[in-house]
Amino acid sequence: MSDIIKNGRIQADDWSVLRLAEGDQAATVALPAGRVIVPLAVWQARRDELRAKAEAGVLGVWLAGDEDPAQVAGDLSVLPVIAVDFPKFADGRGYSIATLLRTRLGYGGELRAIGDVLRDQFFFLVRCGFSVLQPREGKYSAAQLRAALDSLQDFSEPYQGAVDRPEPLFRRQPRNPLRKEAA
Amino acid sequence: MYQYDEYDQRIVDERVAQFADQTRRYLAGELSEDEFRPLRLQNGLYIQRHAPMLRIAVPYGNLNSKQLRTLGHIARTYDRGYGHITTRQNIQFNWPRLEDVPEILDLLARVQMHAIQTSGNCIRNVTSDPFAGVAADEHVDPRPWCEILRQWSTFHPEFAFLPRKFKIAVNGAKEDRAVIQIHDIGLDLVRNAAGELGFRVLVGGGLGRTPIIGEEVAAFVPWQQILNYCEAILRVYNLHGRRDNAYKARIKILVKALGVPEFARQVEEEFAHLKDGPSTLTQAEIERVASRFNDPVLSPLEQDAGYRARLAEDKAFAAWARRNVREHRVQGYASVVLSLKPYGVAPGDLSAEQFDAVADLADRYAFGEVRSTHEQNIVLASVREADLVALWQDARAIGLATPNIGLLTDIISCPGGDFCALANAKSIPIANAIQDRFDDLDYLFDIGDIEINISGCMNACGHHHVGHIGILGVDKNGEEFYQVTIGGRQGNDAALGKVIGPSFAAAEMPDVITSLIDNYIDNRQDGERFIDTVRRVGVESFKTRVYAERSARQEAKEAAHV
Numbered sequence: 001m002s003d004i005i006k007n008g009r010i011q012a013d014d015w016s017v018l019r020l021a022e023g024d025q026a027a028t029v030a031l032p033a034g035r036v037i038v039p040l041a042v043w044q045a046r047r048d049e050l051r052a053k054a055e056a057g058v059l060g061v062w063l064a065g066d067e068d069p070a071q072v073a074g075d076l077s078v079l080p081v082i083a084v085d086f087p088k089f090a091d092g093r094g095y096s097i098a099t100l101l102r103t104r105l106g107y108g109g110e111l112r113a114i115g116d117v118l119r120d121q122f123f124f125l126v127r128c129g130f131s132v133l134q135p136r137e138g139k140y141s142a143a144q145l146r147a148a149l150d151s152l153q154d155f156s157e158p159y160q161g162a163v164d165r166p167e168p169l170f171r172r173q174p175r176n177p178l179r180k181e182a183a
Numbered sequence: 184m185y186q187y188d189e190y191d192q193r194i195v196d197e198r199v200a201q202f203a204d205q206t207r208r209y210l211a212g213e214l215s216e217d218e219f220r221p222l223r224l225q226n227g228l229y230i231q232r233h234a235p236m237l238r239i240a241v242p243y244g245n246l247n248s249k250q251l252r253t254l255g256h257i258a259r260t261y262d263r264g265y266g267h268i269t270t271r272q273n274i275q276f277n278w279p280r281l282e283d284v285p286e287i288l289d290l291l292a293r294v295q296m297h298a299i300q301t302s303g304n305c306i307r308n309v310t311s312d313p314f315a316g317v318a319a320d321e322h323v324d325p326r327p328w329c330e331i332l333r334q335w336s337t338f339h340p341e342f343a344f345l346p347r348k349f350k351i352a353v354n355g356a357k358e359d360r361a362v363i364q365i366h367d368i369g370l371d372l373v374r375n376a377a378g379e380l381g382f383r384v385l386v387g388g389g390l391g392r393t394p395i396i397g398e399e400v401a402a403f404v405p406w407q408q409i410l411n412y413c414e415a416i417l418r419v420y421n422l423h424g425r426r427d428n429a430y431k432a433r434i435k436i437l438v439k440a441l442g443v444p445e446f447a448r449q450v451e452e453e454f455a456h457l458k459d460g461p462s463t464l465t466q467a468e469i470e471r472v473a474s475r476f477n478d479p480v481l482s483p484l485e486q487d488a489g490y491r492a493r494l495a496e497d498k499a500f501a502a503w504a505r506r507n508v509r510e511h512r513v514q515g516y517a518s519v520v521l522s523l524k525p526y527g528v529a530p531g532d533l534s535a536e537q538f539d540a541v542a543d544l545a546d547r548y549a550f551g552e553v554r555s556t557h558e559q560n561i562v563l564a565s566v567r568e569a570d571l572v573a574l575w576q577d578a579r580a581i582g583l584a585t586p587n588i589g590l591l592t593d594i595i596s597c598p599g600g601d602f603c604a605l606a607n608a609k610s611i612p613i614a615n616a617i618q619d620r621f622d623d624l625d626y627l628f629d630i631g632d633i634e635i636n637i638s639g640c641m642n643a644c645g646h647h648h649v650g651h652i653g654i655l656g657v658d659k660n661g662e663e664f665y666q667v668t669i670g671g672r673q674g675n676d677a678a679l680g681k682v683i684g685p686s687f688a689a690a691e692m693p694d695v696i697t698s699l700i701d702n703y704i705d706n707r708q709d710g711e712r713f714i715d716t717v718r719r720v721g722v723e724s725f726k727t728r729v730y731a732e733r734s735a736r737q738e739a740k741e742a743a744h745v
Contacts (some may be wrong), residue, residue, distance in 0.1 A: 054539025065426075076432055088306070090672040096421045099341050104456060120205060120214075120222055122507045127340035144213070157190050160410075161461045162341065168410075169190060169334070170468045171461060177474035178186050 003145055004112075005122070005133040008152055010145055015081065017062060017114055018042065026165065027070075037062050037083050037112070040071060054078045062114060065093035069101045076107045084130075086115035095128045098173045102129035119148035126152055130162030184552050185330050188294045188476050194337065195292045198299055202584050203285035204227050210282070225343070225376070227273075227301030228284055229604075234662075236602070237276045237284060239291060243329040243353075244272035244554040248542035248723040251553065253294045255538030257287055266538065268523060268531040270595060270646055271350070272555045273301055277602050284604070299337060302346045306336035306417070308348060310352045312360040313556040316478060317518055317564045319510045323372040323380065327473040331464065332370075335410050342417050346424035347420035347432035349417070350389070362557060364388045364397045367434045368416060373403065381405045386446070388417060388437035390643035394679050395435045400447040401455055407470070408454075415453035419446070445460035450691040478552040479565060482489050484515025487568035502624065503575055503586040509670040515568050519549075521561040522585040522593065526618050530596040531559030531610040540581040548574045558595055558634075560588065590627045591635060592618045595646055599639030599656065600663065606639030606655025608663035613637055618732040618739060620693035621700075630700055633713040634673070649673045651714045652682045654692070665692055669699065669725055670717045683726040686732075694736060695729055702728040 002061065004013040015035045020026065021074060039062040047112035053059035060081025061072060072082065084094040094113065101107040112132035113125050119140070122133055138172060140148060161168040187195070202222070209219040223229075227238035239254070246254075254274060258266045262276040269275055279287060291297055298607055300307055302398075309329045316324045332351060336342070342349070352361040355372040363369025369385035381403045388397025404412045438446045494501045507715050509518040521541065523531050533541070541561060545553050547683045548570045549563035557560055561583070566574060569664055578584040587593045594617065595602065599610025614637055637648025647653030653668035664686040671680030700713075702725050707716045717725065 002288075042624060084349060089218070090344050092342070092346075092425060093422055094428075094623070095344065096342040096418050099418075106356070121344075124338075124340035128235075133717050155194060155197050155338060157193060158340070159190075159194070159337055160339055162339075170465075173190065175188055175190060175469045175590045178477050 002134070003136045003143070004135075005149065006110075007131055008126075008149070010142075011148065013132075014181040015060070016110075017083065027074075031059075033057070036060075037081055037114070040064070040067050041068040043075070044071070051078060054080065054175075060110075060112075062112075063097060065091055065097070067097075067106060069097050073105050076101075076105060076109070079109060081110045081112055081132075082107060083114045085118055089097065089116040089118045089121055090114075091116075095124060098125075098130055099163055103166075119151045122148060122151045123154045127158065127164050143146040158171060184247055184476060185242070185326070185472070186477050188475065190653075191334075192292075192295070192733075195295070195297045195299075197227075198297060199285065199288045199292050202288060212578075220233075221344070221614050224303035224449045225300055225305055226284070228281070229302060234278045235281050235284070237279050237287065238269065239276070239296060239298050239459045240301045240308045241273050241334050241555050243309055243315065243326060244556060245326070246553050246555060247294075248545040250294045250296055251538050251545065252543035253290055253296070255535045255542070257290065258533075258535035258538060260729075261287055262535075265532050265534045266430070266560045267529065268533065268555045268561070268599060270557055270559065270597070270644060271308055272313075272557060273308055274555065275417040275598070278599065288706055302348070303599055304347050305343050306339065306349045307352065309333050309336070309515055310350070310361055310557065312354060313562045314360065314509065314518055314564065315511075315554075316476075317510045317511050317516075318360075320357040321355050321512070322357070322374075323355040323374060323382050324473075325353040325361070326476060327469060328355075328370070328372065328406075329353050330415070330472050330475075331410070331468070334415070335462070339417075345417070345421055346426050347429065347434075349420075349434065351413075356545050359673075359675050359677075360647070360648075362677065365390055365394075365646070365673070366397060367704075368413060369397050370409070375403050375741060379405065381431070382409050382412075384412065384416075384452075385722065387431050387435040387443075388650050388677075389435045390646055392430055392641045392643075393432065393433075393435065394643065394648040395439065396677055396679065397435075398438065398443045398448060399712070400443060401440075407464050408458055408657045410464060411457040411460055412450075412454055414457055414462065415450045417455055419449045423449075449669045452517075467684035475618060481513040481516055481565060482736070483513055484567065485554075486515060490568045490571050499586075500572065502545075502628070503584055505573065506588045507584070507589065508571065511565060513565075516565050517568055517571060519563040519566050519574060519578075520556070520588045521553075521563065521583040522587055523560050523583065524587055524593045524618070525582050526622060526635050527615055528596070529583075529601075530594050530614050534560075537581055537583065540577075543584070544577055545572065547577070558588075558593065560593070560620065566603045586624065587627060589632045589634075591621050591630055591633050591696075592627060594618065594635045594637060595650065597644035598635040599637070599645075603639060603644075605642055606656060607641075607658040608639050608684050609657060609689070610639040610645060610654075610664065613654060613665065613689060616689075616693050617696050620697060621708045630704070631712055634669075635696070646673070647671070648679045650680065651678060651717070652696065657686055659686065663689055665689065667695060667699075667729075669722060670714070672714055679723045683722060684730060691733065694732070698732045699725055699730040 026045040062083035304574035352366040371383040384401040385397035555560040617701030638645035
């Protein structure tokens with residue numbers, strides 16, 4: 001069990017993430033007991049079998065950077081959790097995937113960043129609609145994770161609209177023209 | 184120029200605090216080298232050959248005198264007494280200590296400056312015409328649009344970790360001085376048949392290892408939609424640009440792989456969802472941003488008789504006026520280019536004293552503002568004709584009045600192997616050796632308009648592909664050699680130069696340029712510039728001349744040793 005940041009708070013987490021090892025088949029891989037987030041391929045291969053678990057709130061799906069979120073468009077009301085994997089923190093595809101899930105597809109459930117999730121990306125991740133940030137197990141000590149919460153407030157009034165604040169600054173706040181002084 | 188409001192200032196202040204904390208954690212060992220790298224790069228901080236290099240953003244080249252004095256102070260206090268203007272209008276310092284960078288950023292924030300996104304795989308500083316707002320051939324002032332794009336792209340959460348760097352340039356004049364065709368997105372302000380304002384959008388230009396001229400993906404995007412359209416482009420790129428190979432990760436490679444029609448189709452599909460969304464611009468927002476530029480209000484003045492008289496009687500002044508003074512759209516005013524290409528200095532370098540002195544010139548003659556240029560010079564946008572003589576004398580006193588703008592010695596050069604860890608070869612000594620060879624001003628005037636661009640490696644920071652003569656540093660078995668291209672050009676008819684043949688040793692370069700110039704002089708027709716002659720007679724004639732004269736030199740040398 002590891003600690004995650006959920007909606008701006010640190011809490012313990014009992015979801016496990018299933019990753020296919022070499023030789024594992026999506027259609028036959030054994031699922032761990034308890035709450036589990038499975039790869040898209042597993043969900044697609046065994047949707048009928050897994051649907052009840054998803055509806056019961058104990059099974060979610062994760063997307064890799066090259067997987068189109070439209071592939072789960074029909075499952076959004078069933079899935080309690082969708083995770084997006086960051087194989088490397090510098091791989092920014094997940095930000096667009098999250099944005100599409102929230103804005104284009106209207107997903108309202110838990111959206112979780114998994115993989116190489118670092119505190120210096122927290123601000124951007126939350127802006128793109130992630131509600132849960134799950135750094136790799138052991139990446140941060142409890143004290144470091146607490147300190148990392150500050151990163152969520154790095155910028156108080158960002159310029160552009162994003163998932164968290166859809167309107168850009170010029171629509172959110174009155175910004176003043178410059179009063180011309182006589183030349 | 185643009186004056187920050189409280190929100191602009193707060194974002195920059197918050198960035199200073201954020202980066203100070205990131206640097207502290209790095210120095211304390213909490214952040215690994217790999218984790219810190221993109222964070223420091225997104226603050227313009229490279230680890231270079233000798234020391235970190237800090238690149239400071241100069242949004243679309245606009246600077247005021249207070250900022251110049253701060254840059255002078257930084258050069259004096261944290262560097263070795265100078266700074267360098269880059270081909271993307273930014274300013275680099277080559278010697279700051281990492282530990283000092285948070286303090287430098289704090290000093291910058293106090294004068295509305297920063298180093299945000301001057302490097303890294305994100306949207307970089309937006310560049311534009313250094314004569315924006317004053318050029319006689321301008322139809323729309325690009326600066327408010329640049330500022331709107333700057334704000335939109337600053338810490339854009341979705342586009343902070345793109346496959347590769349991303350550069351945007353905006354042009355609003357008849358002659359493109361922003362080189363929009365070699366940018367990831369080139370925006371051309373245009374009007375449609377109904378007279379409405381919008382943008383012609385080019386995508387996929389860029390130099391580097393795979394130089395490509397950008398292609399049009401939209402003939403007209405209404406101005407209200409430009410952020411939505413850019414977001415669509417960036418999203419397609421972020422999701423589908425290659426991430427397996429840094430050399431194939433720029434958007435130009437994606438555009439080439441998909442083909443322009445398919446790329447444009449994907450962008451249109453994305454744009455259809457974003458059109459008229461919250462990022463749609465309003466007239467009020469454009470007017471607000473434009474109002475914050477606080478431009479001087481200029482009324483036409485009588486043409487200045489003293490200026491004209493001096494032109495007739497003072498040859499040195501007239502030479503400077505001919506090369507370094509440009510037409511202004513208001514009568515009685517002119518724009519002036521201060522040359523950062525005197526003999527024996529690295530192109531684009533300014534000393535701490537010169538930063539201060541340029542600030543004084545700006546205050547005295549140019550309403551307190553200057554612009555940095557893509558050609559690595561400084562522009563005073565609005566100067567009264569009546570002040571030109573005094574300005575010339577003052578600029579001369581500080582070594583910034585070399586009358587060589589657009590001439591052979593006005594060389595664009597990257598810092599090269601003297602400073603840059605990426606370079607294969609030195610650039611600055613080559614520029615200086617060429618300047619030494621062509622030290623006769625009358626001959627330079629006779630040669631006329633010509634652009635020589637030098638890059639120390641194929642990353643092409645010196646934009647060698649689009650120089651009339653391009654020089655590229657290459658490594659040959661551990662030795663520095665130089666490959667020469669001719670026929671490249673920037674502007675409306677941007678084109679990539681062609682390689683003339685095998686590369687040359689550093690010591691040969693002045694002779695090579697001499698052969699190229701001699702061939703031009705022998706072949707040119709009336710009024711023809713170097714580039715026009717190259718286009719008319721073809722590369723072959725120049726190539727033959729260069730290598731024949733090279734062989735002759737080598738034979739003469741061998742004969743002398745017999």
